[in-house]
Amino acid sequence: MFDRFWFCLCLWHLVGVFADSDAVKSVSVKEGDSVSVETNTKLQTDDVIMWTFEHPETLIADIDTKHITFSTYDVLDGRFRDRLKLDNQTGSLTITNTRTTDSGLYGVTIRSRTDITYRFNLIVSDSVHCCDSAEAVIRLVFTALVGVAAAAAVVVLVYDIRSRRAELDV
Structure with a gap:
């Protein structure tokens, strides 16, 4: 019984050594x-x-x-x-x-x-379609800033149009 234990232990160790190569x-x-x-x-x-x-x-x-x-x-x-x-x-x-x-x-x-x-x-x-995380963050921030600027421009335009209509109605 004791001999089988050592045989199994040695076999298990060998499988562990050679398993990485697969x-x-x-x-x-x-x-x-x-x-x-x-x-x-x-x-x-x-x-x-x-x-x-x-x-x-x-x-x-x-x-x-x-x-x-x-x-x-x-x-x-x-x-x-x-x-x-x-x-x-x-x-x-x-x-x-x-x-x-x-x-x-x-x-x-x-x-x-x-x-x-x-x-x-x-x-x-492909290096053209791949970017690292820092570049991805910069692109995301830039896109967000452009979006905020576009939204602000729309708000100013709507305010200007309403102000002019209000002046004409008076």
Whole structure:
């Protein structure tokens, strides 16, 4: 009975350790900005890291520390041309000058002593239609002030018309 308890406890702990790699993490960025997707690791000797995009999973970058190669690939009709950068310490991927077409599912597989795969859903929003909260508040206040000014103008106009009619009636 005691042995089963320890077995179940160890199994539960292992499931907890590897469960995070199954989750898809969402990353949002505005069009034109750069985004770095972190591997949360430090490269070791004999590590192989492969970055993929969408389905079928297209290899866009890889690192082979044994052969000391760091490669990015110009795939998918040049979609990522000269915009992918690899961190030679961590294996993290940076996409510069993001475009809405960069949105999608990215994966990184780290082959070391064990294989670990992480998935990221990158969402690149159109910068023209997106604004931060400070800009939204400024727009709201400006719109409210214009509305108040328009209402005041209508009140003054109505008052002026009534005053002139009153003068004519006398």
